Amino acid sequence: MNFYSKRKLEKDVAKGLKTGKVRKSVRSLLVGTVAVGSLLGGLGLSNAASVVNAADTSTATDTNKVRDIKVNFKTTDGKAVSKDGKNVVATLSGKDHKVGDKIDEETAEKLVNDQVGSGYRLATTDELNQGQEQSLLGAEFTEIDHVVDAYVVKKAPAKDIKVTYKTLNGTAVQFPDKNGNLEDAVGTISGSGQLEGDKLNSDFVNKFIESQIGSEYRLPTAKELEDAGKEQGLTANTQFDATDQSVDVYVVKKASAGNVTINFVTADGGKVLVEDPEKPGKVQTIDGAVIPGTDRLAGDKINQSLIEAVVNANTQGQYELTDTDSIKDLQFTDKDQEITVTLAKKAKDAGNIKVKYLTVDGKPATVDGEEAVGEVSGEGHKAGETVSPQLAESLVSSQTGGKYRLAKDDELKPGQKQGLTDTKYTDKDQTVTVYVVEQESTDKPVEAKPAANINVTFKTTDGKQLTINGTDIKGAISGKDHVAGDKINDSVVTAFVNSQTNGQYRLATAEELGKDQKQGLTNAQYTDEEQNVTVYVVKKESANKPGDTNKPSDNNKPTDNNGSQTPATPAPSAPAAPAQTPANNTPAKPDQPANNTDANTEVKTLKHNAALYDENGNRIGSDTLKRGTDVQITGTKQIAGKKYYVTADGQYVKASNFKGTETKLKHNAYVYNKKGKRANKKVLKKGKKIKTFGNKTIKGKKFASIGNGHYVKVANLK
Structure with missing residues (x-):
């Protein structure tokens, strides 16, 4: 290739002005080039037009072919950037370009990232030394190969991004701290491990904001932002910088949710008929049910599990959903709404x-x-x-x-x-x-042979070995008390999977299995020889995970939330949003193994409604586990001087919610309900020892839970 430098071009064109002749190689650059005027003008050679016009165009090269651009990478001290002992050089192909196309900043930065590495960026004009020009930026494709320089500098370590949350009228969003005092909602995204110019991905941004504003707020729509004249300070395009940044995120408080009426129909449009289990032959038509919007907010999800629970409760377990696609992405709104679901009658359990x-x-x-x-x-x-x-x-x-x-x-x-x-x-x-x-007398009686064990390897549906807390999960079904030919009941398989995975996984359904995957224990039989089979499992949706996300400064928010609940509308059990770890911009995994966990597990029953926390003592969500819930415990951990139990899902529950904290009354005390009203006429006498299960702020006053939805004022406790 014949690469032309600016100096050589200037020399050859100047010579042509004197002699009236232009070298063939120069003509090939000039003839038919749309950038002739600006090119020669930049060299101070405005007279060159006459030379160009006098050139013999019949000897010009192919003027329709766009040539490549060669890029040399240099540091601002003038040294070539090298890798593995070789100078870093790139070529931008002229293919798919036309004459006059320019290299924009985005293309240039991507080229630096790809060729030099993510730890470098293009030098700014202020960072260039005298005589240096960032010729890559704005370089044009022409009909001749040419060379440009790209000056780069190392990226500086990124600083933190401070995020302040505001409403659209500019008012700061506030949440109560551990003492019940209101403070501005502020979050920090750590720059640790990041470099200036690194972008925040949209998934992280959304999860980070959701974890900060909690379930009571939502992000405004583009129209709401436009009407208020606001712009979001934290988006997927936000970049880390070498200096500290402060940005504003605008949010809108959710409205109270309206009721959701669910109409039941069968696939043929018929009515749902439910048999009375206590009066055989008597049936009742169930048209539907209502999920009240009480204690819910517009924008909250209507999970499939919630609808399934409503169907199950109102049809006494006799019907199930058949069309789940129609209920995807449903949400509560600020108005009452009506939906229709298609049900099918469940097959009854088989008799012997x-x-x-x-x-x-x-x-x-x-x-x-x-x-x-x-x-x-x-x-x-x-x-x-x-x-x-x-x-x-x-x-x-x-x-x-x-x-x-x-x-x-x-x-x-x-x-x-x-x-x-x-x-x-x-x-x-x-x-x-x-x-x-x-059997004929010549036949020997077939003697039933003792059954051998069945060795089971557990895998997830992506084909990976199932591990829990770093241990590969394997097991064996004993052949003891069985003979070859005995069938392994499905109920045995279900119980076996549950026990081997500590209740965290279930048997994958046929629809969830991958190609060529087959359940090794489905329709299996014992044989007189040892068998090795594979069982595919999927993680259960944990009943221990509330659906709401975190609020800032909510570490010690009261754990009491005895929301009223009708039997026909069980509370949803949607998975919680993962806790964020801003230090590396990656949400923490909810099933991350905890420290100091015991090898054995046990089931404990909550004596009081309880919140879930992460390993740092930060609350996960705003929902609570209801008292009376059985929780599988795998260990204990001290967090900020308080004892927590570790659940099978790797989350944490305060130990006091299981056994309470004994304290003594320093004054006579009335008993209150969750609304701060007298629950009864009972008076607890001064000096009486009672057990408390955490505190709750009701109408601005602090109360201590004493169980069963009852409270006493904290001021009456020693």
Whole structure:
């Protein structure tokens, strides 16, 4: 390639002005180039037009081909940037460009990032030394290859970004601190580990803001911002800087939510008929249910789990959702709304099948002088399922001690039909007849062999080995008390998965399995040889995770929230937004192993409503676990001098919510409800010892919970 420098071009054009002749290589640059005027003008060669016009255009190179731009990278001290002992050089292809296209700042910065590294950036004009020019910026594609310089400097370490939250009228958002005093909502995104110019990704920005403003606020729409004349200070385009930054984030307080009416219909548009379990044959039409907006805010999600719970409660567990796509992304609004869901009747649990064995001549089959009978358990099956065709043969062999075998079709007499052929489970116990033939005397009786163990490896549906707290999860189902051919009931499989994963995972459904994945314990049977199978699992949606996000300075917000709840509308159990770790701009994982956890687990029952915390004692969400909830505990941890229990989900609950803190009354005290009103006429006497379960601010006054939704004023406690 013939790369032209500015100096050489100036020399050749000047020579051409004197001689009236232009070198062929110079003509190829000048003829037909749209940038001739500005190029020559910049050299002070305005007379060059006559030379260009006099040039023999018939000898010019192909003026329709856009050539490449070569880029040399240098530091501001004039040294070439090198990697692995070689100077860093890049070529910007002229392909897909046209003459006159310019290199913009975004393209230039990306080129620096790709070629030199993310730790460098383009030098600013103020950072360039005398005689240096950032010729990459604004460089034009032409019909000749040319060279430009890109001067770079190392990025400086980033400083923190301070975030202040305000309403659209400019008022600071405030939340109560641990003492109940209001303070401005302020958050900090740490610059640690970041460099100037690094961008915040949109996912982090959204989660960070949500964790700071809590469930009571939302981000305004673009229209609301425009009407208020405001711009968000923290967006996906926000960059870290070498100096501290302060930005404002504008939020809008959510309105109270309206009620949600759910209409029930069947797939054919029919009515939902629910049987009265106490009065067989009596049915009741259930048109739907109402989820009250009480204690909810506009914008709160209407989770599928909430709707499922409402359906289950109002149909007494007899119906289930069939169309979940129609209820995705639903939210409470500030107005009442109405939705319709399609339901299907659940299949009832299957009853047992009693088996009566007859020979083909109609006589009872006997073993050791007693009539042979058997039973097929309905456990783990639903009414309507077909009994496995292979089950009959294994039953005959195992339940008659190998004396009989299943009669073949051509051995059956007119009117005889095998009772387990194409038999379906029903919701009631049933009796069937199975016809058998005694084994011929030359045949050795088939002796039922003891069953061997089944070794199980647990994997997630992405094909990875399941690990919990760093340990690979494997197990074995014992063959003890079983014989080869016995089927492994689905209920056994479910219980086994639950016990091996500490209740954190469940069996993956057929729809959740990946290509070529198959559940190793589905329809499995014991054999007389040890088996190795794989079971695929998915993590359960934890009932311990409230759906709201964090508020700043809310570490010691009272744990009491005895919200009223009707049986037909159970509270939602949506997963909590992950706690943020601004130091590295990555939300903390909710299942991160905790310190000081015990190897053994136990289940404890809450004596009081309780909040969930992260490992630093920061509250997760604003919902509470209700008193009476059983919580699986894996260990303990001291946080800021207080004892916390570690849950199976890697979250933390104050130990005092399980056993309370004993204290003594220094004054006679009335008993109050959650609204700050006298709960009864009872007076607790001075000097009485009571147990408290955390504090709560009601109408500006501090109360201590004494359980069962009752409170006393903190001022009356020692």
